[in-house]
Every structure is written in C-alpha cells, then in structure tokens.
Amino acid sequence: MDQAEGLRNIIKQQNQRIVGQSRVITVTSGKGGVGKSNVAINLALQFRKMGKSVIILDADFGLANIEVMFGVIPEYNLADLIFKGKEIKDIINKGPEDVGFISGGSGIAKLVNLDSDQIKRLVYKLSELERLADVIIIDTGAGISQSVLEFVAASPEVVLVATPEPTSVTDSYALLKALNIFNGFNREDTKIHILANRVANYNDGKNLYDKLNMVVSRFLGINLEFLGIVPLDSNVSKAVMKQKPVSMAFPNSPATKAFEEAAAKLMNVEAANSNKSGIGRFFTNVLGHKKGMR
DSSP states (O other), X not given: OOHHHHHHHHHHHHHTTOOSOOEEEEEEESSSSSSHHHHHHHHHHHHHHTTOOEEEEEOOTTTOHHHHHHTOOOSOOHHHHHHSOOOHHHHOEEOGGGOEEEEOXXXXXXXXXXXXXXXXXXXXXXXXXXXXXXXXXXXXXXXXOHHHHHHHHHOSEEEEEEOSSHHHXXXXXXXXXXXXXSTTOOGGGXXXXXXXXXESSHHHHHHHHHHHHHHHHHHTOOOEEEEEEEEOOHHHHHHHHTXXXXXXXXXXXXXXXXXXXHHHHHHHSOOOOGGGOSHHHHHHHHHHXXXXXO
C-alpha cells in the first residue's frame, strides 16, 4: 500500500463519522489584483443573507487578505490546529455578520510533511466543519503555483475571477491549462464558474467569458459556466479603505447587487459531483495530491 492509498483509507474512515456535507466552493484567479478575496468575502456575506452558515478558509497564505479586509486579527491559525493542539473552535475567527474564517498561516504549506497521526487529527478536526457550516469558501492564492492547483483540482466547484485586462484573461487561460494537466484534476466532476469582475457592463463581461470559453473549450476540452459580472464600482475601493466589505458598507451599490445575483445563481446551481463534496473529501484530495507528488 503506497502513501496515497493509505492516506485515502485514513480519511475515508474519518469521513464515515461525519453526517451531512458542506458545500465547498473555491475562489481563485490567474493573477493577483483582480479582486479575488473581495469576491470570496462578499459571496460569503450574501450566503449569510440567505440563511446559510459560512466559513472562509484563507488559503492565500502569507498575504492574510481576509483578515485585513475584515479588520480582524486572528489569535490562531491552521498551523495551531495541526501542531499546537488547538481545536477547530479555537481557530475559527468571527467576521462581520457572523461569517467565520480560518487563517491558513503557514499550516497549509506544511501539509506535505504531516505524519499519519497528524493527518488523522487534521482531517477529523476539519471534518467537524461539516456541523458548523453550510458553505465553506476556499480563498486560494493567485496564479499557477503548486498549492493553488492542488486546491482548485480538489474542489467540486470553482469560481474563477477575471477582469477585462488582457493579462487577466491570458493568465486565466494559463491557470486552466496548467490545471488540465495537473495530476488529480477531473474535468467531469468539477464545475468551473467564470465571474467577470470590474467590467463596464454585462455585455463586456459576457464577451470576456465567450472569448475565454471558446479557447478553453477548443484546446482544453473544459466546460466553463458564466456566473455573471461585478461592475466597475468606486464603492468597492471605498469599502476596502474602510476595511469593510462593499456588501455591508454600501448595500445598495451596483457591486453589492451583482454579488447578490451571483450568490443566488450559485445557490440555484446543482452542486457538483458528490464524490468531491464535503470538506473532509476536499482535504482527502488536497493531501492525496501532495502525498502522490512525493
């Protein structure tokens, strides 16, 4: 039995103890500076308005965008759960509107070095999130690093954020191209939504999607779904300066309305393949990729 198979068996045993499955949605981008973390936070707030309990896992380690935008300094992060014996409840921080968030810190980067006992603890503890959240949003780093690809490949649902800038479009394609050959990615059980951010109007956003989808469909064989647009809105930058999400600072702004529509559309979309659903299975895939690469 190799390491990857042993890991899968460990996590399968842990998953069998958990009742119910959280919906896991990963938010990513091909390049930085396109508003990815802003999207993750505002989608979370819109899910809360729908009555869903939400936890964000900040997997963009080193930048701490979620805590900065929430204006909250976390006492503990994922590394404290793995290496210092903290419990899940200790590392979940509370943001606005009771949105929970977990700071990745350096813990995620160290996942590849975990022994079997640490893996058992990590997966069992993270599986407790199934009881605490209806929706878990993974906010990845930007670009095509190994860690980003691991999280995207492991996720049943992905929101890829792009802007009309040519570099954003080409970098989005580069991310999808790298994902397409990444060990563990299966296009059949992954829904990839494109959200056009900072566009002048709906037509510009739809054109962005159409161009990207045409190339991706032709050369990669990946089906993309159009989630919608978030218009260029000065209220977003004003909200960032206030360290408040635009959904709270400017609830009637065009951007907030767009986030409402995007969240509603996600809730109305049938969840992706159940073989990858739930936070336990999500980390089965993440850790499986890492161990498989060793």
